[in-house]
Amino acid sequence: MALVFYSASGSPYAWRVWLALEHKGAQYELKQLSFDAGELKSDAFTRLNPRRRVPVIDDNGFTLYESAAIVEYIEDKWPGEPRLFSADVAQRAIERRLIREADQYFAEPMERLVDAVLFTAPEHRQPERIKAAYDGIARELQFWESRVTSNFLAGELSAADYTLFPLIALTQRIGMRNPGIEPAGLIGANVAAWMARMCELPVVQSTWPPHWRA
Numbered sequence: 001m002a003l004v005f006y007s008a009s010g011s012p013y014a015w016r017v018w019l020a021l022e023h024k025g026a027q028y029e030l031k032q033l034s035f036d037a038g039e040l041k042s043d044a045f046t047r048l049n050p051r052r053r054v055p056v057i058d059d060n061g062f063t064l065y066e067s068a069a070i071v072e073y074i075e076d077k078w079p080g081e082p083r084l085f086s087a088d089v090a091q092r093a094i095e096r097r098l099i100r101e102a103d104q105y106f107a108e109p110m111e112r113l114v115d116a117v118l119f120t121a122p123e124h125r126q127p128e129r130i131k132a133a134y135d136g137i138a139r140e141l142q143f144w145e146s147r148v149t150s151n152f153l154a155g156e157l158s159a160a161d162y163t164l165f166p167l168i169a170l171t172q173r174i175g176m177r178n179p180g181i182e183p184a185g186l187i188g189a190n191v192a193a194w195m196a197r198m199c200e201l202p203v204v205q206s207t208w209p210p211h212w213r214a
């Protein structure tokens with residue numbers, strides 16, 4: 001039986017796993033859950049992930065949550081080319097470090113932005129909370145700007161790119177959908193060029209969040 005991948009449209013953590021599955025050409029069954037319909041709160045889903053979050057995979061009864069761990073599982077399950085992590089030990093360590101940095105430092109202000117905008121009704125939004133989140137995002141984008149020195153974050157395309165890309169894409173989407181809240185000049189030339197390269201990848205195009213297409 002194919003691996004079952006539980007996702008939800010627009011989740012940057014689930015998108016990372018989707019990209020990894022597609023990168024590997026893995027066989028899987030995609031189950032898109034709905035936040036609005038409360039599907040992540042169901043008893044059945046809570047049994048899969050007691051934290052009630054996507055992504056989750058179920059590989060013939062072996063269930064796993066936490067996107068970074070899932071991506072490593074995918075690499076281990078389908079070893080070899082195309083690789084998600086370099087075969088070189090030092091290079092692989094750098095890719096893991098970049099993933100940790102994206103999750104630790106970029107995701108934090110991104111989640112504050114999501115809370116302040118997506119999870120807050122327009123009439124209750126607080127400009128100072130939104131600004132504080134954008135200040136954190138701006139600091140992080142500045143940091144990454146000096147780190148993008150080749151086509152992909154660690155040189156070759158890797159799981160590190162699939163981690164940071166959805167996090168930044170979500171902040172861009174929030175800005176696009178809420179004109180006026182995103183400060184100008186947030187993204188520098190290097191990060192912008194890297195985002196554009198990522199957008200051209202067939203795996204990115206085929207996994208674009210379904211409700212973002214509308």
Ligand SMILES: N[C@@H](CCC(=O)N[C@@H](CS)C(=O)NCC(=O)O)C(=O)O
Nearest residue numbers: 011012013052053054055066067068
């Ligand atoms: N650290 C987790 C984060 C997963 C996460 O926060 N998922 C969000 C969607 S982006 C979620 O399922 N939220 C459900 C909720 O808050 O009710 C991972 O990397 O998998």
